[in-house]
Amino acid sequence: MASASASASGKSRPECINSSNPFHECSDYCLRKIAEARERIEDEHRPPVDRTVHPDCINASNPYHVCSEYCFKRIADAKSGLERAEQEPPSVDAGKSDGAPAQGEGNDDSAGQEDAGADDGYPQMTEKQKKLFELRLKMYWVFISLLFSALQNEARKANQQAMVAEKKRMEPRAESRGVSKQKWLEDRKKKIGKLLDSNGLDMTKSYMLDTQESAEVKYKKWEKEPAPYGWDVFNQKTLYDAYKKRTKNIEVDMEAYNKAKEADPEFYRDASSLQYGKVSKVPEENIDRMVNELKERDEKRKAFSRRRKFHEDKDIDSINDRNEHFNKKVERAFGKYTLEIKNNLERGTALPD
Numbered sequence: 001m002a003s004a005s006a007s008a009s010g011k012s013r014p015e016c017i018n019s020s021n022p023f024h025e026c027s028d029y030c031l032r033k034i035a036e037a038r039e040r041i042e043d044e045h046r047p048p049v050d051r052t053v054h055p056d057c058i059n060a061s062n063p064y065h066v067c068s069e070y071c072f073k074r075i076a077d078a079k080s081g082l083e084r085a086e087q088e089p090p091s092v093d094a095g096k097s098d099g100a101p102a103q104g105e106g107n108d109d110s111a112g113q114e115d116a117g118a119d120d121g122y123p124q125m126t127e128k129q130k131k132l133f134e135l136r137l138k139m140y141w142v143f144i145s146l147l148f149s150a151l152q153n154e155a156r157k158a159n160q161q162a163m164v165a166e167k168k169r170m171e172p173r174a175e176s177r178g179v180s181k182q183k184w185l186e187d188r189k190k191k192i193g194k195l196l197d198s199n200g201l202d203m204t205k206s207y208m209l210d211t212q213e214s215a216e217v218k219y220k221k222w223e224k225e226p227a228p229y230g231w232d233v234f235n236q237k238t239l240y241d242a243y244k245k246r247t248k249n250i251e252v253d254m255e256a257y258n259k260a261k262e263a264d265p266e267f268y269r270d271a272s273s274l275q276y277g278k279v280s281k282v283p284e285e286n287i288d289r290m291v292n293e294l295k296e297r298d299e300k301r302k303a304f305s306r307r308r309k310f311h312e313d314k315d316i317d318s319i320n321d322r323n324e325h326f327n328k329k330v331e332r333a334f335g336k337y338t339l340e341i342k343n344n345l346e347r348g349t350a351l352p353d
Contacts, residue, residue: 020159023166058129062137246293256283 011025015034018024052067056075059065125133192206201208210218228238261267266275318324 017155018159018162020156021163021166023163056124058125058133059136060124061133246297250289250293 012019012021013026013030013034015037016024016026016030017033018030053060053065054067054071054075056078057065057067057071058074059067059071188206189203192209195209196202196206207215228235232238260281264280266273267280269276318327
């Protein structure tokens with residue numbers, strides 16, 4: 001029920017890895033990943049079921065501890081030490097006074113204090129062993145907390161990087177040609193300013209410091225780009241340049257455009273629209289503007305005349321430019337079918353005897 005409500009609301013869950021992204025909305029995939037993460041954390045903190053722990057081990061009270069060869073060796077050494085202590089009689093100095101046993105009693109009391117605390121949850125440990133075990137346990141939980149915080153920082157950093165990358169993709173690229181050109185001019189002034197001052201020249205004479213290679217590169221940039229030829233007339237760049245040239249002088253009324261878009265909910269229709277194919281209301285002045293633009297294009301096309309590049313090696317099979325253009329289209333459509341007939345006519349084998 002929780003997953004269904006979350007997916008229906010379309011909001012981001014705080015446990016999601018992308019919750020810091022303001023544009024993210026949790027889906028079924030996110031909810032499944034959150035549930036898997038919870039199960040993985042529970043499995044990590046759940047003590048192992050099948051484990052080998054000796055009851056005399058110093059770490060037997062640790063639910064995550066599994067005894068190894070080192071533990072069994074320590075236990076065997078401790079048992080052998082206890083057996084040797086029981087077999088050896090206690091050494092008593094004969095020169096001790098009557099007050100010596102009192103001091104011995106004090107030592108027994110101190111030993112009893114070291115063994116104190118064995119009744120409060122750790123029957124197999126002394127006081128020092130208990131303190132050492134508690135310190136190790138604290139170090140273990142400190143390590144777990146540091147690891148968890150490191151994982152959180154990595155996830156937060158990854159979310160931040162993903163959000164910045166998504167923001168860059170959504171925002172349009174800013175035009176920086178003017179800024180870069182100004183920066184280039186400032187760097188050029190700083191670089192050649194000292195040379196110009198030493199030679200007694202100003203910035204208008206900076207071309208006198210150019211080498212032959214740099215001058216050739218500059219002149220190539222100044223050369224006019226050749227007109228498109230052949231199929232380059234219909235490529236994307238040429239068509240886009242023509243579109244920009246046509247729309248450069250068109251005036252757009254943004255207020256009327258926004259009003260029309262707000263008035264019609266299907267201003268931008270798709271193929272599934274019920275109003276697809278119907279004519280929307282267009283102002284008469286916009287229609288007149290389009291007609292005038294088409295008439296101007298037709299007049300410019302009629303008045304346009306440009307000398308085409310002549311290929312000397314090409315066979316002449318037309319009487320004028322219009323007929324040449326028609327022959328090109330016919331050749332594209334039927335050239336492969338009429339190739340044999342054309343060759344026979346050129347060789348003379350197709351003529352009657």
